[in-house]
Amino acid sequence: MSVADAPTQAGSARADATATPLSAYVHLPWCVKKCPYCDFNSHRAPATLPETAYVDALVADWAIAAAGERRSIDSVFIGGGTPSLFSAAAIERILETLADSPGLSADCEITLEANPGTTERSRFADLAAVGVNRISLGLQSLDSGCLAALGRIHGPEEALAAIDDVRSAGIDQLNCDLMFGLPGQDLDSGLADIETLLERNPGHISYYQLTLEPGTPFYRRPPVRPDDDTIADLFEAASERLTAAGYTQYEVSAWGRDHRCRHNDNYWRFGDYLGVGAGAHGKQTQGDGRILRTARQRWPAGYMQSAGTPAAIVETRSLEADDARFEALLNGLRRRQGLRRDEYEARTGLDWPNLLDTLAVPIERGLIMADKTGVRASPHGWYFLDSILAELV
Structure with missing residues (x-):
């Protein structure tokens, strides 16, 4: 660890x-x-x-x-x-x-x-x-x-x-x-x-x-x-x-x-976003470094009745390390340029070598390319992103 x-x-x-x-x-x-x-x-x-x-x-x-x-x-x-x-x-x-x-x-x-x-x-x-x-x-x-x-x-x-x-x-x-x-x-x-x-x-x-x-x-x-x-x-x-x-x-x-x-x-680079409206989701990094995800009430009538009160927010959760790591990968690998190391470390607070350990198998198979600056799908791995991510779960 x-x-x-x-x-x-x-x-x-x-x-x-x-x-x-x-x-x-x-x-x-x-x-x-x-x-x-x-x-x-x-x-x-x-x-x-x-x-x-x-x-x-x-x-x-x-x-x-x-x-x-x-x-x-x-x-x-x-x-x-x-x-x-x-x-x-x-x-x-x-x-x-x-x-x-x-x-x-x-x-x-x-x-x-x-x-x-x-x-x-x-x-x-x-x-x-x-x-x-x-x-x-x-x-x-x-x-x-x-x-x-x-x-x-x-x-x-x-x-x-x-x-x-x-x-x-x-x-x-x-x-x-x-x-x-x-x-x-x-x-x-x-x-x-x-x-x-x-x-x-x-x-x-x-x-x-x-x-x-x-x-x-x-x-x-x-x-x-x-x-x-x-x-x-x-x-x-x-x-x-x-x-x-x-x-x-x-x-x-x-x-x-x-x-x-x-x-x-x-989204794909694991940035933050404030979400409002019926069923809207949000991701916000707190001053102490915690990453919070929120979800609003889904049904429009209920949302309009509760908006402006805590009742409008039906879910608030703090991301654990494994969740933050997977979400960053889930989104970042969708990009041709992949996931940049500097952004990953700043936006998750997690250790880069640990991420590479997580990706050891797809890297060995040639599905993921990695260097000191980031990770991205290989030309071959690009067509198997769903399978790669499913294995990581």
Whole structure:
């Protein structure tokens, strides 16, 4: 047992809060319709959205979440649900609350998730005017048949129009979510999605495989999807096309050309984040070096009733050494650059040689590459991350 690990055996890791960047996550939980593949904490919107009451709850909750925090916020992610159902005035009030305490950095990245068909044409300009500087569009596909199979409420035309509207609003940082392995999709139609999206030239693409998550309608009644060989061929061909178009795969599902998502990169690098909203999670390094994880009440009605009181927080736990080590690996190995030693030691308070001992087997197998500056998956190990992490558990 190393000296650095010793205090954690009876408590938590002793990390350096001042060396750990801070982000904010704000959850807006309502959607027009719940998609059959979605396992996020999202709910079908009522006829009248309780926008004012919910933002009141967020403001009250933020007073607790940010209490005593002195670090400024480097990135904000407003996710859902479908945040674009909320007015620009509501988003402005949320951002003003965060800016008031503890404050936003001068170049803070502020992302808002939006779905085509849920944002009026002028809404993006209004959002830009209140400080949103990055939009993440949930396209998922540009094929009408695949969109129908996924239960989406928009078609290809609305998706492409939304991209144009973001650009017209002067928001330069744009991410487009695209899925593969969809019902009714083959190699040609999957690559057609890529080609059509590349014609619109977004600066960032999140490209990920459809998975059947427990508790979802798709899990209970699985749709017919392409076979594994077709999915693998599609991903390989799409990766080659994205690379040729100037995109870099810097994380398992993230492809950036003119920017990387600072907020998600903070998660992957084991940074801190304050989370407010129904079901939101947070990770915060304390002044004494303990790492606390929190979770808010999941159901919107209960959250609104309890926000601003301790009852809104349904879980608070201090990470033990093994948990901190695994979480840092779980996130860090998703990045092509892997996990940096200096960040690992500062953000977990744990000993680097002990981490290398933990990784001894995958390092010996050539699945993990390690040196004095960090660890990362090898070109071969990149395709077996899930298996590597499962063995580490």
